[in-house]
Amino acid sequence: GIQVEQSPPDLILQEGANSTLRCNFSDSVNNLQWFHQNPWGQLINLFYIPSGTKQNGRLSATTVATERYSLLYISSSQTTDSGVYFCAVTLTGTASKLTFGTGTRLQVTL
Amino acid sequence: DGGITQSPKYLFRKEGQNVTLSCEQNLNHDAMYWYRQDPGQGLRLIYYSQIVNDFQKGDIAEGYSVSREKKESFPLTVTSAQKNPTAFYLCASSAQDGFLTSVLTFGAGSRLTVL
Numbered sequence A: 001g002i003q004v005e006q007s008p009p010d011l012i013l014q015e016g017a018n019s020t021l022r023c024n025f026s027d028s029v030n031n032l033q034w035f036h037q038n039p040w041g042q043l044i045n046l047f048y049i050p051s052g053t054k055q056n057g058r059l060s061a062t063t064v065a066t067e068r069y070s071l072l073y074i075s076s077s078q079t080t081d082s083g084v085y086f087c088a089v090t091l092t093g094t095a096s097k098l099t100f101g102t103g104t105r106l107q108v109t110l
Numbered sequence B: 001d002g003g004i005t006q007s008p009k010y011l012f013r014k015e016g017q018n019v020t021l022s023c024e025q026n027l028n029h030d031a032m033y034w035y036r037q038d039p040g041q042g043l044r045l046i047y048y049s050q051i052v053n054d055f056q057k058g059d060i061a062e063g064y065s066v067s068r069e070k071k072e073s074f075p076l077t078v079t080s081a082q083k084n085p086t087a088f089y090l091c092a093s094s095a096q097d098g099f100l101t102s103v104l105t106f107g108a109g110s111r112l113t114v115l
Helices: none
Strands: A004-007 A010-014 A019-025 A029-037 A043-048 A052-056 A059-064 A069-074 A083-091 A104-109 B004-007 B010-013 B019-025 B031-037 B043-051 B054-057 B064-066 B076-078 B087-094 B110-114
Touching: A004 A083, A010 A019, A019 A029, A019 A083, A019 A104, A029 A069, A043 A052, A043 A059, A069 A083, B004 B087, B010 B019, B019 B031, B019 B087, B019 B110, B043 B064, B076 B087
Parallel strands: A010 A104, B010 B110
Antiparallel strands: A004 A019, A019 A069, A029 A043, A029 A083, A052 A059, A059 A069, A083 A104, B004 B019, B019 B076, B031 B043, B031 B087, B043 B054, B064 B076, B087 B110
């Protein structure tokens, strides 16, 4: 099956710093989503981004489908950004089945 | 407000017992999913359903069963055949755009502990 690797696995930032999270995938995809899981376990969708670039406030994401990677940028980080960030993909030609990466655990300190 | 409701939030069970986790959505989504998350790990797909009365196995279906009798409901039964059932279980739903899956919405999760 498709492999989804995220880096770095862990990240500690001081409040106000910027960061880039990376998601590499092993095959052609027709769906890529970024999620944030808060410390209580709730997953929130951040971006639906199979290709191109999107921005939402301090967050932005870019997917280069031809090179099989996606980047999530967090600017001016806040303590509420802490948690785990997952990317999830669907292999081209398959329906419904989103495969999740192992996540990047982010801790933002004061 | 539209969303997904999972219950119970916390559940303790003795070995050898079956338990059923509830998942209800009022988003009018066609597709529903169950994922399992172990501590420090990503999410793994257990079962998914694209339409009422139909469902498919995911990557780790052994020891689990589901039903989809109503569009709004997708309960998951963790059977005694599941060797290591202690985990965090997440239900999700999405609209379907033909063959493609759209944005996933997740419930708050159910944490199952086997004593």
